[in-house]
Amino acid sequence: MLTYTLKRLGLTVAIVAAAMSILFLMIHFVPGDPVTLALGTRATDEMREAYRIKMGLDRPIYVQYITFFANVMRGDIGQDVFSNQAVSTIISHHLPHTVVLVIVSIAWSALLGIFLGCFSAVHRGSLIDRFTGVVTVSAIAIPSFVVSLYSLLIFAVLLRVLPAIGAGEPGDLIDQAKHLVLPAFALGLGWVGYIARLVRASMLEIMGENYIRSARSYGLMEYTVVYSYALKIAVLPTVALLGVGVGNMLSGALFAELVFARPGIGKLIYEMVMARNFPVVQGAVLITTFMFVVSALISDLINAYLDPRVRSSL
Amino acid sequence: MSAQASNKLTGHSSSSFWRISAISRLIRDPLGLLGLVLVSLLLIGALFANHLTPYSPKALDVKNRLAAPSMSHLLGTDQLGRDTLTRVLHGGRVALQVAAWSISIALVVGLVLGMLAGYGPRWLDNCLLLVFDAVRSFPTIIFALALITLTGPSLKMVITVIIVTSIPVYARIVRTQTMALKEQEFVLAARSLGTSWFRILRVHFLPNVVGPLFILASMDIPVVVTIESGLSFLGMGVRPPTASWGATLADGYAYIRVTPWLVVAGGVPLILTTLGFTFMGEALRDILDPRLRRGL
Numbered sequence: 001m002l003t004y005t006l007k008r009l010g011l012t013v014a015i016v017a018a019a020m021s022i023l024f025l026m027i028h029f030v031p032g033d034p035v036t037l038a039l040g041t042r043a044t045d046e047m048r049e050a051y052r053i054k055m056g057l058d059r060p061i062y063v064q065y066i067t068f069f070a071n072v073m074r075g076d077i078g079q080d081v082f083s084n085q086a087v088s089t090i091i092s093h094h095l096p097h098t099v100v101l102v103i104v105s106i107a108w109s110a111l112l113g114i115f116l117g118c119f120s121a122v123h124r125g126s127l128i129d130r131f132t133g134v135v136t137v138s139a140i141a142i143p144s145f146v147v148s149l150y151s152l153l154i155f156a157v158l159l160r161v162l163p164a165i166g167a168g169e170p171g172d173l174i175d176q177a178k179h180l181v182l183p184a185f186a187l188g189l190g191w192v193g194y195i196a197r198l199v200r201a202s203m204l205e206i207m208g209e210n211y212i213r214s215a216r217s218y219g220l221m222e223y224t225v226v227y228s229y230a231l232k233i234a235v236l237p238t239v240a241l242l243g244v245g246v247g248n249m250l251s252g253a254l255f256a257e258l259v260f261a262r263p264g265i266g267k268l269i270y271e272m273v274m275a276r277n278f279p280v281v282q283g284a285v286l287i288t289t290f291m292f293v294v295s296a297l298i299s300d301l302i303n304a305y306l307d308p309r310v311r312s313s314l
Numbered sequence: 315m316s317a318q319a320s321n322k323l324t325g326h327s328s329s330s331f332w333r334i335s336a337i338s339r340l341i342r343d344p345l346g347l348l349g350l351v352l353v354s355l356l357l358i359g360a361l362f363a364n365h366l367t368p369y370s371p372k373a374l375d376v377k378n379r380l381a382a383p384s385m386s387h388l389l390g391t392d393q394l395g396r397d398t399l400t401r402v403l404h405g406g407r408v409a410l411q412v413a414a415w416s417i418s419i420a421l422v423v424g425l426v427l428g429m430l431a432g433y434g435p436r437w438l439d440n441c442l443l444l445v446f447d448a449v450r451s452f453p454t455i456i457f458a459l460a461l462i463t464l465t466g467p468s469l470k471m472v473i474t475v476i477i478v479t480s481i482p483v484y485a486r487i488v489r490t491q492t493m494a495l496k497e498q499e500f501v502l503a504a505r506s507l508g509t510s511w512f513r514i515l516r517v518h519f520l521p522n523v524v525g526p527l528f529i530l531a532s533m534d535i536p537v538v539v540t541i542e543s544g545l546s547f548l549g550m551g552v553r554p555p556t557a558s559w560g561a562t563l564a565d566g567y568a569y570i571r572v573t574p575w576l577v578v579a580g581g582v583p584l585i586l587t588t589l590g591f592t593f594m595g596e597a598l599r600d601i602l603d604p605r606l607r608r609g610l
Contacts (some may be wrong), residue, residue, distance in 0.1 A: 011447075018448035026461060134345065141592040143540040145547060146581045149567060153577055157570055251455035255544065259567065269456055270548065273463045285452065285460045293451045 004304050004311040012297045017069075019289050023282065024068055028061060077283040082275075087283035091265060095287070098264035101183055101256065102249045106242060109188035113195025114238065118231055120196065121203035132196065139193030145255035148186035152259055155182060165261040183256040187249060194245070195238055202234040236307050243299025247292035339601050346597025352590025356583075360406040369397035371404040371557045382575055390575040392565050398579045404557035405543075406583060412469065412542040413535050416476035421531050424481045425524070428488025429515050433496060439489075446482035454479050458545055467550045475545075476538055483534075484527060491523040529602060533595035536588035543584055559584045 035048050035057065043051075052058050059067075071077070078087040116136065120129040156164030168176035206212065207230055215225045254266025261267075265284055272280040304310045340346040359366065381391040389398040431442040458475040465471055495501060495518070504514050545551035546560025547567075554561060559580050566576030 014444055015447045015451055018444050019451050022445075022448055022452075023460075027464065137592055137596065138589060141536055141588040142585050143544065143588065145544055146563070146584055149563060149570075149577050149581060153570060153574055158574065247451070247453045250453040254455055254459075255547075258548075266456075269459055273459045273550075276463065278463060281460050281463055285456055288453050288456050289451050292453060296451075 001304065001311060005301060008297060008300055008304075012293055015293055016290065019293070020069065020072065020286070021065075023285065023289075024065055027278075027282065028064075072286065077286055078279040080277060080280050082277060087280050090280060091268070091284055091287055094263055094265045094268045097262060098250070098253050098257070098266060101180065101187065101253055101262070101264060102246060104180055104184045105188035105249060106191065106245065108184065109191035110195055110238065110242065113192045114199050114231075114235060116192065116196040117199025118203055118226070118234070121200045121207065121234075122226060124204065136193035136196045139189050140197075142190070144186055144190055144252040145259065147189050148183070148256050148259040151182050151186055166263075179260075179262070183253075183260050183262055186259075187252050187256050190252075191245060191249075194241065198237050198241055199231075199234055202237050203230060206230045206234050233307075236303060239299050239306070240303050243296040246295035250288050250292065336598070336601050340594070340597050343597045343601075345593045346601075349590045349593030349595070349597060352586050353594055356406055356410070356587050356590065359403045360410050363400070363403035363407055366403055367397060367400040369400045371396065371400045372555045382573065389579040390573070392562070392576055393569055398562065398576065401557040401562055402559065402579055402583050405559040405562060405580075406587070408469070408546075408552055408556065408558045409539045409542055409584075409587065412473055412476065413538045416473045416480065416538055417531050417534060419473075420477045420480040421484055421527065423477070424484025425488055425520070425527065427481065428485035429492050429519055429523070431485065432489040432492025433511065433515060433519065442485070443489075446485055449478065450482045452479075454541060455544060455548075458541070459548070459550060462545075462550045467545075467553065469552050469556075472542055472545050472551050476541055480534065480538075484531065487527060487530060488523050491526065492519055495519055495522055525602075529595070529599045533592070533599065535591045535595070539584070539587055539591075 035043075035051055057064070075088065076086070077091075079085070080087055080090060083090075116132055120132045123129050152164055155162045162182055163175075163179050164182070166179060168179035170176075207226075212225060212230055215229050216222075220229075250266070253264060254270060256262065257264040257267040258270055265288060269281055269284045269288075272278075272284070300310075340350060363371075375391065375396070376394065378387070378391050379393055381387055383390045387397050387399065389402065392398055392401065427442060431439045454475075457479065458472075461475055462471050501514065501518055504518055509517075542551055543558060543560030543563065546558040547564045548560075549564065551560055552558045562576060562580030563584075566573075566578075566580050570577055
């Protein structure tokens with residue numbers, strides 16, 4: 001387990017470093033001048049030169065590359081050119097809302113998905129199983145931003161039963177929960193489908209294993225066999241999927257936050273893209289990428305802890 | 315000569331037989347049939363977009379703005395009085411164009427890189443894997459936004475983003491398959507005869523990895539269509555006044571408290587397209603290569 005953990009950590013560091021390099025290369029080699037981008041086309045030459053020196057763009061490229069890495073190591077992911085605030089401060093104001101949204105969405109979709117998948121596997125081939133199959137495929141196929149728009153239209157505009165805008169009054173938990181319902185529904189719906197299908201497939205595979213047969217032959221109750229013997233193993237692939245899922249959810253959260261005008265890192269990125277404030281965009285991309293890589297790391301470690309066979313795969 | 319010809323003939327007839335039986339099995343599967351119908355409707359709508367309605371997608375009619383559906387405008391009009399049905403049909407063209415270009419380019423590049431990683435030296439494999447993993451660790455839409463901030467929005471950038479983010483997925487699949495084939499006897503035999511690595515990859519690996527990859531890529535069409543309309547919804551995709559489902563949804567979102575019809579008209583074709591391709595893709599996968607089901 002220790003060797004696996006160390007190797008997996010090393011891999012994570014390498015991936016983060018590679019991702020940072022790609023980001024750096026992208027900024028410097030994609031056609032488009034960062035100075036014009038920030039100041040607009042009508043800036044005078046003096047303004048451009050001042051900005052160039054302030055951002056360190058006048059130094060040779062390898063110095064910039066090393067400075068970029070050194071700064072990130074120190075926790076400095078840049079400075080907003082317009083307000084002169086540290087990018088990390090700006091992001092720390094927005095991040096908690098996104099984290100809450102993603103965690104709530106993952107939680108409800110995992111609970112419902114595991115239940116549905118398990119239920120379909122036990123009642124394999126029945127009408128309910130086939131119906132669940134169609135519903136779960138559809139849930140995966142429908143884009144989450146369309147779900148956001150339609151649930152906004154139905155529940156907030158036509159029926160007016162749930163609030164449509166913002167994250168609720170700070171301090172008022174019930175109000176905040178009400179504001180969370182629609183975005184979390186939109187973000188989690190597709191994942192109910194993914195998880196249900198995955199759990200169903202791995203349950204069916206495991207229900208055919210020998211140790212399930214012996215558990216049955218000992219006369220254990222079907223309930224015990226399904227829930228404490230089979231399901232325990234069958235959720236393992238789901239744990240691995242959820243780690244990757246966080247990355248997709250961060251993309252989906254951007255749409256949910258925009259549609260429901262909810263503060264969060266996705267909305268921040270969008271607004272900063274519109275304002276052409278690249279330092280903040282770059283910092284936010286770094287943070288979301290980091291969150292994604294770390295969540296994949298955590299789910300892999302949990303998986304290796306639960307299933308020793310995984311440890312030899314790296 | 316005659317043997318060769320007859321070989322070709324039987325090869326041809328057996329493959330067309332196989333194709334016919336696959337289609338008839340697709341039609342017998344209710345969901346597969348539904349998918350086929352939806353995809354055909356989309357293709358017909360996109361191909362004949364100019365002829366199916368009497369309006370132009372860019373013709374303004376400000377007196378009739380935000381009209382509800384009626385006999386003259388089956389899906390109503392948008393905030394500039396343009397006929398929504400016409401714009402939806404033309405939006406299908408954009409979606410299909412993006413899907414066709416980005417998936418085919420990503421497939422070719424993914425195939426080449428995947429085979430190189432799987433068959434090439436260990437260091438190359440490690441380098442490529444690291445780059446693939448790094449690219450995949452950016453959340454797609456957020457990566458797209460960052461890139462498009464630098465270059466400005468255009469259809470070309472949407473296609474580029476999709477290509478860059480899908481290459482690692484395809485390449486990884488091809489790599490796994492190539493590694494599995496690497497130690498097979500027919501490959502070892504070819505190598506011991508001194509066949510060049512280029513010929514080995516082209517003749518022995520390509521036909522074996524390309525089939526499953528095609529099926530998986532066809533199931534990626536809904537994802538690609540979603541990314542295109544998502545970026546257009548954010549104003550980062552096609553430039554107005556070009557029609558796109560995402561752009562219609564964005565207009566609809568801006569006027570959601572005035573009329574529900576724009577959001578409905580922009581979203582329904584998108585949902586039907588993703589459902590259609592998903593149902594058809596799943597049915598085709600089960601018919602052509604049931605082994606793939608386990609991997610998903």
